[in-house]
Amino acid sequence: MKKTSLYEKHVALKAKIIDFGGWAMPVQYTNVIDEHKATRNAAGLFDICHMGEIEVKGTQALDLLQLILTRNLADQTREQVKLSALLNEEGGIIDDLTVYKLDENSYMLVTNATPKDRDWQWINSIQKQKLFDCTLEDISERMGKLDLQGPRSEEILQKLTKTNLKTLRFYHFCESQVAGIQTIISRSGYTGEDGFEIYADADVIGNIWDKLMIAGEPLGMKPAGLGARDTLRLEAGMMLNGQDMNESVSPLEVPYSWIVDAHKEFVGKAALMARKNSGIGNKLVGIEMTGRGIARHGYKVFHNQQEIGIVTSGTFSPTLNKAIGLAFVDMTCSAPETQITVAIRDTMAEAKIVKLPFYKRQK
């Protein structure tokens, strides 16, 4: 398994380590509920060094990105972040990734860990055909990433940087020093809370981790593992690539229509429009258990005794104190409040379809 540069810190903290897409990652330090609640109430610090980063530079960098991504990036401003999707020719989602506009003609794509190599090959295969005036570089190895998430994140990070974080808007970033180390500070995340994604050289990001631990612990911050990251994102109604979507699923079947811009050309658009015209058969929806039991990935979903779909993510929600999940169901039974049942081992447990997200922070 590959290890991030923070691996030894997780071991010293007695984290339970799991294999996540070939990476040895902390799933929990104490337990998921504690780390989840610390993030909702104060802050959580996550090692996200396993995610991928790809730089795209050159006078036609934007042309390449416009062709490979579903979102229109023409109006993206410098220091702005945009979520987008990378599709195959059939309109299926290879990855959902964020685009950082570092400067005119200079971008950084932040990819999910597992599909990173697939992204890299796909983007390069398109570039080889089109030969845009730009270069691609996979900088994942040398780029480290920490997520600091939760309502006290700003207060904690402000202790370590001169940049006035109050002026940093959501889904925007700045290049600035943290604890004397050059970083990219992005106000964004994957938990449904205010917070930051911090990028720095992998060799020195451990120093930032240590300083944040010292600054954050008195304010209730805890190191948090992938277990809490998963329950936090699910409560916030966010999808997990490879679990809630894969290359056979298009953005129209999951809550990603908003990142598709039909007014521009992009790879996969023709297939996507054809899917739209022939009618979308299935839809990803939120579900909530009303009966006993916890829906889990792979459990079957029924409506009036008919099988209508499958659970893609499911857990016990520590904030809401009930079992929640995401499920792919037949479009005709996808309306909120539809009564469904979930096959949990040998019982049929009652549930209903609900609107996303399950949890929204108070602003």
Added chain:
Amino acid sequence: MSKPSPTDRLYSRDHEWVIDKGDGTVTIGISDYAQEMLTDIVFVELPAIGKKVAKSDPVAVVESVKSVSDVYAPVSGEVIDVNKKLENTPELINQDAFGEGWIAKMRLSDAGELKSLLSAADYEKFLKEEKH
């Protein structure tokens, strides 16, 4: 650190404990080590009373936030009672695995099976080996 294993009962290598009531019935649960490995238990599926199970078959299910784990019957027999409190307070297993967090009572179908279980001292020895 898990709590020491009480000496008033026997243990399976799957981390269940068994108290022999001496009248052909037993109480079963999971060890403190097991609850520690599972961490935050948020759901327990109890067996139906009257259910007959063979030794090493799943008799209950415990779920943490992240995982689903079977509890294996440490002995063969019929379920005669279950700990209903676990339906609303599954965390009792985390808080008191050897006491309030008991899972079920069973009528033994073969008392001889008790001989295959471990004493508290042997179970602790087994845990030490398993951790290595």
